[in-house]
Amino acid sequence: MALWVDKYRPKELLGKDGVDYHLEQASHLKFLAADCMPHLLFCGPSGAGKKTRIKCLLRELYGVGVDKTQLIMKSFTTPTNRKLEIQTVSSNYHVEMTPSDVGIYDRVVVQDIVKEMAQTSQIETSSQKPFKVVVLCEADSLTRDAQHGLRRTMEKYANNCKIILCCESLSRIIEPLQSRCIIINVPAPSDDKMRAVINKIIEAEKIQIPSNILQKIIEKSEGNLRRAILTIEALKMENESGISANAQIPTAEWEIYIQETARMILMKQTPDMILKVRERLYEVISRLIPTTVIFKKLLEFLLPSCPPAIVREVVSEAAKFEHRLILGQKPIFHFEGFISSFMDIYLSNASKSK
Amino acid sequence: MNCYESDLLTTELAPKRRDELHIHNKKLEEKNHIDTISFNPVADTLMKKAMGRASRLLRSSLSETKLKMIGETANGDLRIAMNMIQTNSAGPDVSRRPGSKIIFASKANREDAFHMIGRILYAKRVNPNIPQPKGHFIKKRKSAPAPEPTERTDLEHDPTEIIAMSSMSSEKLTGFLFENEHAFCSDIKKYRQVIEALSFCDVLTGDWSSARTFPDEYASQVATRSVMWHNFNEIRPKTLYAISPFAMKNLERQMTITRNDVRRLPMVGDKHFSSLTAPYQTIIENIIDPRRIEMFISRPMDLSWNKGKDRIEEQMVNLQTLPFLGRKKPQIKKKNVVQVNNCKGKTDEESEEEKFTIEDSSDDSFDSFDES
Numbered sequence: 001m002a003l004w005v006d007k008y009r010p011k012e013l014l015g016k017d018g019v020d021y022h023l024e025q026a027s028h029l030k031f032l033a034a035d036c037m038p039h040l041l042f043c044g045p046s047g048a049g050k051k052t053r054i055k056c057l058l059r060e061l062y063g064v065g066v067d068k069t070q071l072i073m074k075s076f077t078t079p080t081n082r083k084l085e086i087q088t089v090s091s092n093y094h095v096e097m098t099p100s101d102v103g104i105y106d107r108v109v110v111q112d113i114v115k116e117m118a119q120t121s122q123i124e125t126s127s128q129k130p131f132k133v134v135v136l137c138e139a140d141s142l143t144r145d146a147q148h149g150l151r152r153t154m155e156k157y158a159n160n161c162k163i164i165l166c167c168e169s170l171s172r173i174i175e176p177l178q179s180r181c182i183i184i185n186v187p188a189p190s191d192d193k194m195r196a197v198i199n200k201i202i203e204a205e206k207i208q209i210p211s212n213i214l215q216k217i218i219e220k221s222e223g224n225l226r227r228a229i230l231t232i233e234a235l236k237m238e239n240e241s242g243i244s245a246n247a248q249i250p251t252a253e254w255e256i257y258i259q260e261t262a263r264m265i266l267m268k269q270t271p272d273m274i275l276k277v278r279e280r281l282y283e284v285i286s287r288l289i290p291t292t293v294i295f296k297k298l299l300e301f302l303l304p305s306c307p308p309a310i311v312r313e314v315v316s317e318a319a320k321f322e323h324r325l326i327l328g329q330k331p332i333f334h335f336e337g338f339i340s341s342f343m344d345i346y347l348s349n350a351s352k353s354k
Numbered sequence: 355m356n357c358y359e360s361d362l363l364t365t366e367l368a369p370k371r372r373d374e375l376h377i378h379n380k381k382l383e384e385k386n387h388i389d390t391i392s393f394n395p396v397a398d399t400l401m402k403k404a405m406g407r408a409s410r411l412l413r414s415s416l417s418e419t420k421l422k423m424i425g426e427t428a429n430g431d432l433r434i435a436m437n438m439i440q441t442n443s444a445g446p447d448v449s450r451r452p453g454s455k456i457i458f459a460s461k462a463n464r465e466d467a468f469h470m471i472g473r474i475l476y477a478k479r480v481n482p483n484i485p486q487p488k489g490h491f492i493k494k495r496k497s498a499p500a501p502e503p504t505e506r507t508d509l510e511h512d513p514t515e516i517i518a519m520s521s522m523s524s525e526k527l528t529g530f531l532f533e534n535e536h537a538f539c540s541d542i543k544k545y546r547q548v549i550e551a552l553s554f555c556d557v558l559t560g561d562w563s564s565a566r567t568f569p570d571e572y573a574s575q576v577a578t579r580s581v582m583w584h585n586f587n588e589i590r591p592k593t594l595y596a597i598s599p600f601a602m603k604n605l606e607r608q609m610t611i612t613r614n615d616v617r618r619l620p621m622v623g624d625k626h627f628s629s630l631t632a633p634y635q636t637i638i639e640n641i642i643d644p645r646r647i648e649m650f651i652s653r654p655m656d657l658s659w660n661k662g663k664d665r666i667e668e669q670m671v672n673l674q675t676l677p678f679l680g681r682k683k684p685q686i687k688k689k690n691v692v693q694v695n696n697c698k699g700k701t702d703e704e705s706e707e708e709k710f711t712i713e714d715s716s717d718d719s720f721d722s723f724d725e726s
Contacts, residue, residue, distance in 0.1 A: 003635065003638060003639075046625070046626055046630075051623065071620050087617060087618075087622060088622065089622045096622050096623070097622055097623075098622050098623045101617060137622060137623025137625075138623055138625050141625075166623065224630075226630065226631075227630055230630070230631070230634035230635075230638070231634065233634070233638045234634045234637040234638050237637055237638050237640065238637060250634070250637055252629065252630070252633035252634070252652070253633065253652065253654065253655055254629070254633070254655070257655045269542055270540075270542065271536040271537075271539060271540060271542065271545050272536070274536060274545070275536050282601060282602075282605055282659065283655055283658060283659060285605065285609070286605055286608055286609060286612075286659035287612075287628060287651050287652075287653075287659075288609060288612055288613060288616065288628035288651060289628055289629045290625070290626070290628070290629060293626075293629050321553065324553050324554070324556070324557050327557045327560060327561045328553070328556035328557045328559075328560035328561065329556060329559070329560035330528075330529070330532075330556045330560070330602055332532075332602055333528075333532060333549070333552050333553045333556045334553050334556070336532070336549050336553075337546075337549045337550050337552075337553040340542065340545050340546040340549045340550075341546050341550070343542050343546070344542050344543050344546045347542060
């Protein structure tokens with residue numbers, strides 16, 4: 001049983017089964033596929049359709065054979081004789097992988113994969129493209145060494161191998177890599193576009209959703225189409241006898257948990273409360289929620305209850321500790337630093353207003 | 355397998371001629387379908403035998419208490435144990451060394467580590483209110499303890515000397531200080547400054563480009579001096595405070611197990627699987643098997659991580675089966691399922707935490723430790 005996000009994913013760039021929004025960009029991609037294709041860099045927020053466009057582009061390049069993929073667990077050996085394993089999705093024409101799974105050894109993995117792909121050129125160059133494609137997901141998690149190693153590899157094997165990078169933020173891609181790729185910016189769809197996509201899925205699945213529930217789901221998704229579709233499918237499963245106008249929108253339990261944690265922080269500001277909050281943050285971290293996502297959610301739940309006078313200072317402290325969160329290795333230190341700073345600022349403002 | 359416990363392997367790995375070694379290994383692997391040979395740490399009884407035998411071969415053998423302490427410190431590593439035996443047997447005054455005093459060659463002593471952490475957290479300072487005892491007068495017992503000074507005086511022990519008490523790394527020291535600082539600092543302003551310093555130390559040791567610039571002791575110094583500066587004029591825990599180890603170590607071990615299970619799923623490049631796809635997929639596909647990693651990730655929030663994966667799965671099975679009693683087919687579990695008291699009682703019993711106890715520093719126990 002496939003999820004709706006995979007079942008109703010577009011399979012072509014244009015046409016009947018084509019993508020639903022950013023049609024002008026889709027025609028640009030179709031033109032790029034017909035012409036000699038450069039290296040590409042897809043960037044955009046989560047849930048905007050970057051992976052979908054990459055799959056449609058590959059299908060445009062190589063035909064339906066690109067969908068016949070297989071999972072391969074590749075092994076590598078680092079210069080320090082440490083064995084690494086990474087999962088890749090491969091077809092006859094392309095390889096797709098996430099190099100950040102191997103941590104700081106992603107330089108070895110990226111270079112070996114590209115060299116392996118570039119060693120063999122295509123046999124039938126008349127009926128097919130003369131190159132192969134390597135798709136690197138989560139390219140903004142690559143280390144600086146891997147990105148610097150990749151720029152030389154891209155130039156060296158440019159005839160046999162094209163690289164497609166997929167990332168969420170351009171700021172973590174180094175400038176030499178950006179200048180060697182054509183940047184395809186995939187922005188998040190607007191609310192009208194999301195409503196159109198969701199209405200198409202609703203008609204195909206023959207379910208009835210009240211318009212206020214649909215509007216609430218679209219607002220809650222914040223431009224993330226994957227989240228919107230998953231929410232509607234979960235809503236249908238939870239309300240088998242039909243969706244009423246005051247149905248409860250399903251939310252991930254860790255978000256409710258973080259919201260309660262923020263409420264605890266606002267109630268009482270003592271080191272004992274910090275200890276309780278710490279235990280709760282351990283629970284959320286243990287479920288492999290990304291720490292930057294936790295930090296963002298925590299700040300989102302704290303800011304509406306802040307007095308306006310201290311919002312600037314709170315956001316400044318949040319930015320400082322989130323930066324340290326990325327640099328350091330123990331996220332709980334920086335969470336606790338932000339929470340204690342927030343408590344101190346909040347308490348000072350409360351005592352000042354009395 | 356352990357090479358001490360397998361007679362077959364012991365016999366086969368002792369060839370008579372050198373050129374037979376490879377033939378025996380190849381034949382052995384083919385015959386027994388051996389893919390991997392792994393070595394466990396040396397067991398305690400075997401370690402005791404080895405150390406006793408090595409000690410008896412020396413000119414003056416070590417005592418039983420010394421060997422016991424060396425065995426505990428080596429923790430299954432025979433090379434460390436042999437190095438410590440040799441270190442303690444060298445020198446001119448070997449036989450006149452006290453029974454429980456040994457030289458630790460490679461690893462930090464446990465007691466020294468906790469004395470160090472206790473000394474940092476208590477941050478005792480010189481108290482000028484205590485009168486100096488005269489030579490000719492009998493010291494009378496005071497009716498009340500001397501009041502603490504209201505302004506900062508000199509520390510009783512220098513931070514550099516405290517850090518030198520143990521060879522604990524900066525990363526571990528900041529973890530211990532982070533875990534226990536909340537009990538020694540009741541003011542939120544001071545606590546904020548201390549945690550900010552510890553956060554800065556994590557950046558120093560975590561970011562590899564700055565970790566190679568500064569020496570490792572730099573972060574220890576920053577953390578120690580910040581804690582000892584701000585732990586002043588505070589209500590201290592009095593008797594037998596239990597120093598907790600850093601919980602993040604166990605959490606990292608648990609997360610590694612979970613992360614490896616996620617990587618076995620047939621997907622590539624789903625960064626937000628844990629935060630977005632897994633919770634909704636559990637609802638959509640009605641996953642009730644706790645061994646599925648989607649269900650494990652999106653389990654109820656009151657099933658704590660520190661129970662371990664097997665116990666969590668067992669409790670999830672209990673949670674799932676109870677609402678289904680008397681029903682033909684399982685239905686979707688509601689969010690507000692009432693917790694059974696028996697299960698909650700079991701939860702309280704199973705939550706055991708490992709803690710270490712040190713004495714209150716007002717009893718002068720550290721001074722007596724130095725004198726011995």
